[in-house]
Amino acid sequence: MTEPALPETTGPESAEPGPVATTLSLKSRVVRGVLSLLFVGGIVMALVAFGYGRAAARASYDRLLLGAANEIAGSVTVSDGAPVADLPVAAFQLLALAPDDRITYSLRGPDGRVITGFETPLPEPVRKAGGGFFDAEFGGLAGSERARFVTVPRRFAERDFSGTILVTVGQTLRARNAMALGLTRDALIVLGLAGVLLIVLGALVVERTMRPLEGLARDLAARDPHDLTPIDTAVPAEVAGMIGAMNGFMRRLERQIASMRNLISDTAHQLRTPVAALRVQAELAAEETDPEALRATVARIARRSRSLGDLLDQMLSRALVIHRTDSARRVAVDLRDVALAVIEAQDHALIAPGREVALEIGESPVMVLADDLSLTEAAKNLLANALRHGAGAVRMGAAIEAGAAVLWVRDAGPGPDAATLARIGARFERNAASRGRSAGLGLSIARAVAEAFGGRLALEPGAGGFRAALILPAAEEVP
Known part of the structure; x- marks a missing residue:
């Protein structure tokens, strides 16, 4: 009895592009x-x-x-x-x-x-x-x-x-x-x-x-396969539109590749300390003979596991948001609806049970051209950051300020000091690294979303508390 033929393996040669339809x-x-x-x-x-x-x-x-x-x-x-x-x-x-x-x-x-x-x-x-x-x-x-x-x-x-x-x-x-x-x-x-x-x-x-x-x-x-710089060759005016579209495609492709590289580097950088701490705690638990000390070690392992899970969620959320900002179609979004959806999701009840969270929105629409899911993820991270690192009651709202659409989260705390504020929001900014909690990744997600839609992330300490806000170009209301 003859053996069935196995499918041919694909090597580098199989990755060569096929003939172009002409x-x-x-x-x-x-x-x-x-x-x-x-x-x-x-x-x-x-x-x-x-x-x-x-x-x-x-x-x-x-x-x-x-x-x-x-x-x-x-x-x-x-x-x-x-x-x-x-x-x-x-x-x-x-x-x-x-x-x-x-x-x-x-x-x-x-x-x-x-x-x-x-x-x-x-x-x-x-x-x-x-x-x-x-x-x-x-x-x-x-x-x-x-x-x-x-x-x-x-x-x-x-x-x-x-x-x-x-x-x-x-x-x-x-x-x-x-x-x-x-x-x-x-x-x-x-x-x-x-x-x-x-x-x-x-x-x-x-x-x-x-x-x-x-x-x-x-x-x-x-060209080198990794060279995605824009094409600056002089071409006839009739072909300039095609070259512009090609340059735009390469820019989006470069951002996607950079996003994957950042995800890999973030994973290696952010997970190294918590995973090492979990391994040490697990080894200690394996050698511990005192029941009380064993229970304390297991509790620390559980806390670090939850923190590691939150960190992974944030990293995957950041990768998803950056991908969608390049691929999702821009639509008219009311920032009041985004704030309301985040509050109604009740995630804050799991992050900080018993913490007071209030919604402050007006009757006038706050319209922007963006991706609803990306804005929702950014708003969730702003709220989670305020709940984890802020103090007192937390308020969330949306309004038109100085002609711009603003989605903000304010807590009653003073906020970080000036040195920390200058670094906060960077990809590798960490707080209490030995405890495996990220303080900057959530704000990094919010900053990436704001910049993708032509806006910025504003971190504003003040007498009324610390405010983190997405400031985006306002759009006319679409019926």
């Missing part, structure tokens, strides 16, 4: 965009060029057609009371400029009969106007080749003949169409060459634009 490159997008524009623009330009070429060809060949008709009309004379046409060679030389086209002509007398040439039906508007251009079938047969015609009048007022002679000259459209197609073809060739030039220039511009990003990628790849 889409079309900027070069490809530019080329596609230019090609799309050229395709649509080419269709529009082809239609415009064909229309322009057709209009230019029609104007050019209409002038030739009109010139030939005028030449023929100028050759008409009156002889013995009847019009006579001596067809000039120059008229047909003009029409011969379109060698592939067929031509036709006719001369009509005042009665409408054809004097010479081929029968060509005249449209009624041309007949009434006495001349003009029109399109019709060559030879007047339906389904035959289309042609362009012009009718020119020649008026006579003589004794033996009076009336208007209509000279009609027609020509097929082959040369006109060829000229229109040639103009369209030339325009599209120019457009195509311009499009190729635009694609090449676009690719070069994109490549030149991407050089700062490629340099940025090389700099990031060459």
Whole structure:
């Protein structure tokens, strides 16, 4: 029976980042965009060029057609009371400029009969106007080749003949169409060459634009894994937003890493003395033979265990608060609700049974933009610090002072001396270390929360007692 395959262990190689999901490159997008524009623009330009070429060809060949008709009309004379046409060679030389086209002509007398040439039906508007251009079938047969015609009048007022002679000259459209197609073809060739030039220039511009990003990628790849300093490389304005977001992300990541490092160092620093004291007390209890002394030693071990538990709670609370200040979304929080929640939790009844604790809040809201849980943890630590190290009754409240939102805790004691006050709130500030109790970690949590939300921790001894307050920027009330 074969043994089941064990999963492969993951080593350092497995921590390598996988391939980054990519889409079309900027070069490809530019080329596609230019090609799309050229395709649509080419269709529009082809239609415009064909229309322009057709209009230019029609104007050019209409002038030739009109010139030939005028030449023929100028050759008409009156002889013995009847019009006579001596067809000039120059008229047909003009029409011969379109060698592939067929031509036709006719001369009509005042009665409408054809004097010479081929029968060509005249449209009624041309007949009434006495001349003009029109399109019709060559030879007047339906389904035959289309042609362009012009009718020119020649008026006579003589004794033996009076009336208007209509000279009609027609020509097929082959040369006109060829000229229109040639103009369209030339325009599209120019457009195509311009499009190729635009694609090449676009690719070069994109490549030149991407050089700062490629340099940025090389700099990031060459960085030390622990280097989270902001990126100060000069980049285009369009990329500055991304670099700013990346720098913000690295700042948050650096704070998270610093928080983990601080937690580890705090654990090593803060727990060393209480754990050593517990070990000594346990060894003494193991060797003690006097029952009374044994009970006293066990009582000391119990007190130190409770103190160690409180210290661990504070350290974990500090790590949680620092993590949430970077990751939690800022919302509108009323500091009166925070103070009320802390008092209603009744933690003070466990920390200092029988101690008087009062809540002082007004009717006006005290709004800030922050994280509710972080503020609650900070307020709990302020209250616990006042109960453990203060004297007399403890009061807690929230109010607007000098335009700032303030969450405060006041006890009736004088507070620490100036030297201790200057050090208090630091991470490793300890009081009665031999007893394993922390005096500064709770205030360190409150200070970290205040600074995370743009405020500060104020420690204010005075005649009315010692006050510790979170002073934060006030926010407008959100409905």
